[in-house]
Amino acid sequence: MAAQDAYEQHTLDRLILVPAAQAPLKPNDVQSSAEDRLGMLRAAVEWDRRFEISDIELRRGGVSYTVDSARYFRALYPHDELYWVIGGDQLPKLHLWKDIAELVKLVEFIFLERPGFPVRAHPEIPGLRLHRCDGHLLAINSTELRERTRRGLSLDYFVPHKAIVKIKEKGLYRATA
Numbered sequence: 001m002a003a004q005d006a007y008e009q010h011t012l013d014r015l016i017l018v019p020a021a022q023a024p025l026k027p028n029d030v031q032s033s034a035e036d037r038l039g040m041l042r043a044a045v046e047w048d049r050r051f052e053i054s055d056i057e058l059r060r061g062g063v064s065y066t067v068d069s070a071r072y073f074r075a076l077y078p079h080d081e082l083y084w085v086i087g088g089d090q091l092p093k094l095h096l097w098k099d100i101a102e103l104v105k106l107v108e109f110i111f112l113e114r115p116g117f118p119v120r121a122h123p124e125i126p127g128l129r130l131h132r133c134d135g136h137l138l139a140i141n142s143t144e145l146r147e148r149t150r151r152g153l154s155l156d157y158f159v160p161h162k163a164i165v166k167i168k169e170k171g172l173y174r175a176t177a
Contacts, residue, residue, distance in 0.1 A: 005135025020064035
């Protein structure tokens with residue numbers, strides 16, 4: 001839903017989803033294989049021509065730094081305007097991102113408001129170009145979804161059905177004894 005909101009509100013030509021191999025500010029967040037996460041993402045959006053998937057960070061492996069992917073996409077699309085979509089909860093941490101001074105020259109940011117994380121102040125980063133996305137605010141996150149799976153609760157209405165099927169087929173996020 002967040003991808004759709006950003007795509008529609010900012011009239012983007014395409015939206016490329018990029019799963020991280022390992023997010024640097026969330027060292028313990030990866031709880032399924034790269035192959036499984038890519039499979040779930042494909043299942044979730046393969047029918048929707050507005051969205052593409054890039055496995056650049058998964059193929060690169062290790063810690064995924066946005067600046068490396070921004071360099072890749074800048075080389076791939078040298079004449080396009082590039083936007084990086086983030087949750088509003090990431091704005092206070094943006095100054096911590098690797099090579100942020102270079103990154104703000106490569107891309108503009110679209111930030112999505114998230115429940116519980118009202119954006120009150122914008123980071124003071126020279127050259128930072130921010131665009132707000134007033135999409136649908138959903139108070140869900142990946143940790144909550146994994147916990148629902150562990151507890152045997154339904155993911156219906158939270159996750160696209162085909163991704164739920166993939167999670168069940170692979171037995172992902174189940175409680176271990």
